[in-house]
Amino acid sequence: MANLKRTREDILEAVIDTVHRQGLTATGLSELFRLSGASSGSFYNYFESKQALGHALIDFEWEKLEKNVLEPAVTRHESPIDQVFWILDTLEAKQTREPFCGGCLLGNLIVDLVEQDDSFREHLQTVFARWEGAIAQRLHAGRDQLLPATDPDLLAAQIMTVIEGAMLMGKLHRDTQRLHASFDVARQLLTLALKPA
Known part of the structure; x- marks a missing residue:
């Protein structure tokens, strides 16, 4: 179950190794949501777009x-x-x-x-x-x-x-x-x- 209370830093820490290995372009939004453990709403609360995450x-x-x-x-x-x-x-x-x-x-x-x-x-x-x-x-x-x-x-x-x-x-x-x-x-x-x- 997604953790709706993930902080901005939690999300960055959760996705950084995958982005490091395979790049941001190759990492889909669904994978970013899964890795971060955050709902899409929570994710977009911190990052208005994938570009903003980058x-x-x-x-x-x-x-x-x-x-x-x-x-x-x-x-x-x-x-x-x-x-x-x-x-x-x-x-x-x-x-x-x-x-x-x-x-x-x-x-x-x-x-x-x-x-x-x-x-x-x-x-x-x-x-x-x-x-x-x-x-x-x-x-x-x-x-x-x-x-x-x-x-x-x-x-x-x-x-x-x-x-x-x-x-x-x-x-x-x-x-x-x-x-x-x-x-x-x-x-x-x-x-x-x-x-x-």
Whole structure:
């Protein structure tokens, strides 16, 4: 029986793994209702459309990324450069958990949604700019550890590109060794930009 008292967060949490694995486009409304345990009326009380759910999932995933990856890096490491290494390690570990090597949900939604609706393109561009900006901010803060010719903004963009590529290839191959090797490319980019010890 549907739980009519499901909260907005309950619904997002209930559907996110399925959307992560198969995409929002391929997930029908009846499946979303079933997964969420909410009646259609309760569901539409929070999300006026499937498109609105997609936007909510983007924000929900970004909030989780901030809370579970970006913010804890600061408390675990004083060095901004060590924070970037920790972020890479944490993202890699996240990929080996559920859904196993499922790729980046936000990256998957680029493939799934941006050609259908420009509002998704704009929303995801904003989120990825924040994510890249969080890495760039740490690289600027750790500038004294970087080679003088290093451009922190360019390095952040390169690291982001490798991260997304690593997660995409991880999803394709479902191979943890390949995933690790791909994340090592991002680590090597950062290592090569460091001043000699």
